Amino acid sequence: MRGKSKASAWGECGRILTAKDFPCVVNNNRSPPVNASVSGTKRSAVDSVPHDTGSPPPPSQVVGWPPVGTHRKSSFVNQAKAPRSEDDKVGSEIDKSKDASKKKICNGNKSSHVIFKEKGHIGFVKVNMDGIPIGRKVDLNAHACYQTLAHTLEDMFFGTPKSINPVGSGGGKDLATNPSKLLDGSSEFVLTYEDKEGDWMLVGDVPWRMFLSSVKRLRIMRTSEANGLAPRFQERTSERQRAKPV
């Protein structure tokens, strides 16, 4: 089982609040956090946090803080109040790295960057490509079909620097008809995604809406490694399962 008692770092998913969601910028359809299951006083920090230097979120929302080993968490008095998500498989242990938001706090002149993650909404998902250390993000909401998404990713990872703005470059009706090499098998890379169950699938096999509801992250994988990846029901044996699952 993936991450049974130790939280998997892959567990974070969901919508990143963008500038639109902060009170400083006008937005009238901001939705409240889906999983406001932490005691109310803590979550209110989400709604009111400014995006420049200001009071940081309370320590409960920082990943890996306080630095206490997971095995100790069962002796916490208020573990029942820890944030939980609907598809949290880890169980009763506090699962900070799954649900907690992370804050980058830079003391000094730089403004604090704040990212909050909540489950339930698909928006930005992480994209990694084999052989490239730094991942990128793509806004799935900006796409209506696989082709535009794949073309955007092609631009991002294979294309020229000036086409590296994912939002907006996914438009174009002609792109939708032009097959992407990431989807048609003609490239040495293939586009895959990790679904909510932790399985890796080839992108393109299920209806778009179904894909949106189950995708957690994307990976541009070498075709040679993608052998054995099958759509839907087959489980992938990967090097991730080399260590026996706990």
Next chain:
Amino acid sequence: MNYFPDEVIEHVFDFIASHKDRNAVSLVCKSWYKIERISRRRVFIGNCYAISPERVIERFPELKSLTLKGKPHFADFNLVPHDWGGFVQPWIEALVKHRVGLEELRLKRMVISDESLERLSKAFVNFKTLVLVSCEGFTTDGLAAIAANCRFLRELDLQENEVEDHRGHWISCFPESCTSLVSLNFACLKGDINLTALERLVARSPNLTSLRLNRAVPLDTLQRILMRAPQLVDLGTGSFLHDPASGASSKLKATLLKCNSIRTLSGFLEVSPRCLTAIYPVCQNLNSLNLSYAPGIHGHDLIKLIQHCRKLERLWILDSIGDKGLGVVASTCKELQELRVFPSDPYGAGNATVTEEGLVAISAGCPKLHSLLYFCQQMTNAALITVAKNCSNFTRFRLCILDPIKPDPVTMQPLDEGFGAIVQSCKRLRRLSLSGLLTDQVFLYIGMYAEQLEMLSIAFAGNSDKGMLYVLNGCKKLRKLEIRDSPFGNTALLTDVGKYETMRSLWMSSCEITLVGCEILAKKMPMLNVEIINDEDDIAPSSEDILRVGKMYLYRTLVGSRKDAPWFVDIL
């Protein structure tokens, strides 16, 4: 060079146990290197990726005891993805292949499978000691293999591991002929255990001096076990719950009166306060007490208990003891050397915590204190300065203020001066963890005064690259540096690249270093593995050039890039 025959030198070397001393001895001359390497029995590998098993075995063919460490320390706090690495399998395979007469294996933060455990149990006839700390990847089936096959097993010590528990049958796998157990610790197992088999095992182990049970062992079983093993020195109770009407507690108390060898006590994984009185008989001789896993005991019950423990040298406790309770510790436990105060309610309102008052009281009352881990609500510079004056013996000083950037609440100043006083006063300080609001100034102090510092943990601290540079330039003995969420960037990383070859490892996460900086470092220093762990959710960058690295872990190595890195780790 040698005025004595080799055998005499070897005999002299037998008295040199510490691996640091042995390493130094081996550098004196070729002859001593040769003699030392043939005679070394215990090998310590602080980073399993710094060297290959083949090279270790080649150099130390007579090795009997191997200690290996795998994942970086921050893995304890969920900052390292599950499958990052630290696999022991290639080591076991190499040991088997080269017919090493392995007797002891100690692993920390490594991944070990049931297959490896079984291999271990069958391949090494004289295998005696298995210690697994913060490891994962195995189930109780692997433990069953160890129990069944290791005929001369003396020590099976499991600390804080993630073990998939297939329920109690493993303890039945110790054969009736197994009577050699000295130490058995399975406190971290979550499942049920065959209680009858456990009692029989204890009954046929006359040399058993250390026994730590898990929560599935109820009080009445504990009492029967203690009847059979009054010679125990180190006891970890299981569940310490009982029905008050049953009389189990008084029965236990009576049994404990006969156990006058107990010096170390731990466990209490579930406990009701009224049960605690049962252990009063052993308190007066206790050196070491660990109540840090015992939830829900109020301060006053803890205080009553502590008042019986005048000889305590090590105390691990929850912050529910309160400042007042720490005052009682200070006035009772004059022999105290090590104190750890863990948070009982870190996400709560802050009622059940300790503050600077408790620490000041301890420092005033316990002159022998040298090791501290203290989770608290707040700290002041004045308190730290007082602590530094009272206690200059600290070798380990780890302070964790629950709000990581909280200033001194009285003066609203950063805690630079407080920590500065600590490093200036404690000349033997080897390990330091900082928290609270801190500027570059604290690092200036650390660089200036912390001459013996070997390990430094930094979180949410500093203003600029200067902070990190003060440390790298000043702390000559630094071996491990771990930094998170601090504004140190490429300049700090790249100014003195040679420094990293003198250290075991450097961890930086959520700092200001970029991919370009890491690539430059990797290129300049081929003896380092610079790993980018790519599971972070960084801010979407606007340009390739300033791609900030989420997590970087670098370490010196003699064997180049590891081949077992998962897909989300890039080794530059």
